[in-house]
Amino acid sequence: MKVVDLTQMLAGPYCTMILADLGADVIKVEPPNGDMVRELGPFAVDDDQRWFGGYFQSVNRNKRSVALDLKRPEGREALLAITDTADVVVENYRSGVMDRLGIGYELLAERNPRLVYAAIRGFGDERTGRSPYRQWPAFDVVAQAIGGLVGINGPPGQPTKAGPGIGDMFPAVLAAVGILAALRSAERTGRGQFVDVAMSDAVLALCERVVYQYSYGGVIAAPEGNGHPMLCPFDVFPARDGWVAIAAHRDHFWAELCARIDRPELAADARYATNPARVAHRNEVEEIITSWTRERSRAEIVEVMGGVVPCGAVNDAESLSRDPHFAARDMLVTLDQPGSSGGYAVVGSPIKLTGDPVDTFRRAPLLGEDARDVLREVGFDDLHIDELRSSGTLTAAPFDRRGV
Structure with missing residues (x-):
């Protein structure tokens, strides 16, 4: 399965990481300056290059990177050549951004009818339900708040955000499930479809108990600390x-x-x-x-x-x-860190398959590290690739995996 990853930050990259861990060829298409998470660290003590840190490594392993300027016609054409041969596209831009760039779902689907196109946004896409908030930007804490999690989490009288980025990561998992369902459908029908997961919707689904407590009993759930209102101890x-x-x-x-x-x-x-x-x-x-x-x-x-x-x-x-449990389950894996002499642990995959074990983990890519290989695979010759690099359409990596 070939996945074109047009995502940044946490929700989209976490979704495509799940697919990459399961064996998909995930091509991360980044803007010329890269996914902003590359700059966030934390960085290894001896890493004076700082191509990326722990945050980026943790959710972008097992991927390849191409850096394209999608505001240039040549950049869009290169992306279209990649998506024409893809099974899946995933993006987490605000609603309408991809359409304004001239690479929206309808255009990509017309060129590649089997394509499954997934979007993860704060409040969804109007193709599946026109939210009045559809143009609002959203991050984890906003999704947690609007979806109801903050309102039931924490000590009494003190609504509290969950520590991990639940508002990003749970939508990512649901998007991966939706993508796999849509791929099965495409196998039967020959037609792909649009998969839409709103971060706010996913958090509400995670908080399902608050809905039936209210609809059945008129109870408005509130923060109750670490306990459970219906179970003890x-x-x-x-x-x-x-x-x-x-x-x-x-x-x-x-x-x-x-x-x-x-x-x-x-x-x-x-x-x-x-x-x-x-x-x-x-x-x-x-x-x-x-x-x-x-x-x-x-x-x-x-x-x-x-x-x-x-x-x-x-x-x-x-x-x-x-903890011996996590050691036995291979839940901490060590990856190489470019710019550092050591390897560093990130979380492994919790999905365990006996027939196709999830046991291969490659470090995250440098910005544009795999551009030459990816573009060769879709028919670009080296002269064309060099022209894209010299024009600034294609960002040159410090080196690619073959040392070119």
């Missing part, structure tokens, strides 16, 4: 050296927890015997558990509870790097 509890998550809301798990903290009588106590009863006595349940956990380390708690009561230590970056 289901929270994060203090340990002597940090925090531990415990989810013992099912009655048999509650009975196991009571036995392991040497309070077996609580399992039969009518105030705590069932989940609804525990929800009604939430403060008492949480104090019972806290009085036990705060006297023990995370490791001691997990040793007692692990494998029987659902629990897990609250990891930070350092403890994640030592």
